[in-house]
Amino acid sequence: MGRSATPTAYVAATGTALPGDPVDNETLGKTLGVSVEWIDLFVGSRYRYFGWDPATFEVRSTLADLCAEAAAQAVDAAGLEPADIEFLVLSTATPDVLLPTTATVVADRLGIDHIPVTQLQAGCSGAVQALSLGRSLIADGAGAGLLVGGDVTHRFLAQRPDVLHMPTQELVNHVLFGDGAAAAVLTAEPVAEGVAVRGVLNRCTGRGRAPGQILDWYGISDRAVERQLMSEDYKAVEEHVPVMSGEILWELLGELGWGAEDIDYLLPPQLSPRMTDRIVERLPAPAVAEVSCVADTGNTGNALPFLQLDQVLPRLETGQRALAVTVESSKWIRAGFALEKV
Known part of the structure; x- marks a missing residue:
């Protein structure tokens, strides 16, 4: 259980x-x-x-x-x-x-x-x-x-x-x-949409691994230095994110005692539409309805899981479940959450 x-x-x-x-x-x-x-x-x-x-x-x-x-x-x-x-x-x-x-x-x-x-x-x-x-x-x-x-x-x-x-x-x-x-x-009580948070996963798994994303910033001492402020190791992202997404899904399901067939909606990682497609193809929930927004919003970082949540809430019917998978490539964080309409 x-x-x-x-x-x-x-x-x-x-x-x-x-x-x-x-x-x-x-x-x-x-x-x-x-x-x-x-x-x-x-x-x-x-x-x-x-x-x-x-x-x-x-x-x-x-x-x-x-x-x-x-x-x-x-x-x-x-x-x-x-x-x-x-x-x-x-x-x-x-x-x-x-x-x-x-x-x-x-x-x-x-x-x-x-x-x-x-x-x-x-x-x-x-x-x-x-x-x-x-x-x-x-x-x-x-x-x-x-x-x-x-x-x-x-x-x-x-x-x-x-x-x-x-x-x-x-x-x-x-x-x-x-x-x-x-x-x-x-x-604390089910008001308005009344969707229960059944589980939350938040794990940093980047020990000994190079960052996949870096956001730099300038101060007074280095403002004149020319360097790229935002950088992504897209090869590392393509290699690791699909694998990590599967790990997140199975860990959340295991903690909750759910099977892949118990999920009605999947909120996959939203780095880009191309990457989302690759991830979903490898996840063991082919019959699940996918909730994605990145194709119409671009990658908005911290807003994305809540933008997906905004889409799925009105679609959930009583007893239905949604599972979100999020990967942060900065220092490789596995994250996600599970919801159920009560």
Whole structure:
């Protein structure tokens, strides 16, 4: 038998924020000097959103703007008031500034005060880390809390105007990533959507392994140094992520005492549509309905699991189950969660 099915927290509602109009491959290709076919070959996304203007590099939406919008939507959809929120956890790899944290700025904009506010520095697994912490806070007695995940790219992609001279690896990042935020309200009782969190997995497995992703930053002492701020080891990602995804799925199923046939919806990793297809082909759940959004949003980092959650919540019927698999390649983190409609 697996763990007890008694839920410790419920997902009540979600909210999302994607800035501006969607940027299609033809528009982006003209800006970067690459073909639509090239974008489709390497990435497979159809659209992505930017909080900055790709033509002028003007920043129009900050991370705090997007996170506050998504969070307000989630609270309203749950039928709650900001005063009902007893904690806020925000995950991001791209805060607007180091201090004050984006989490505290978002809390201020929502009119929330005198509660625990935590910011997690993480990549794609950050939303799952936020869920893990939020679940613990609910178990410790909180009645309702807010989880937010988001990322913006202007600091890493908009500062290189010489895109025509970029190496292919760096150029891929400009068509792979996008901006966005998403949020979820976690409650101790089944209100609104009332989807029970049955399990959460969060494991760092990168001991002795080189990072698969690096996000750098500039300070006063090295601001004039020319170097790539965002880098990915795509060969390592292609080699390890599909294997790790299968490990995550089996570990979650084993802990819960579920079989692959017990899953109704699968929320697979969302690095890119091309990589998602490769991963799903190797997972032992061929009859499961796939919930993916990366083709229409681009890779929005910390927002992605909550964007998938936003899609699956209204589709779940009583007794149905969903399982999310998330891999962070920075230092190789295996993460995921399991849900059941009650």
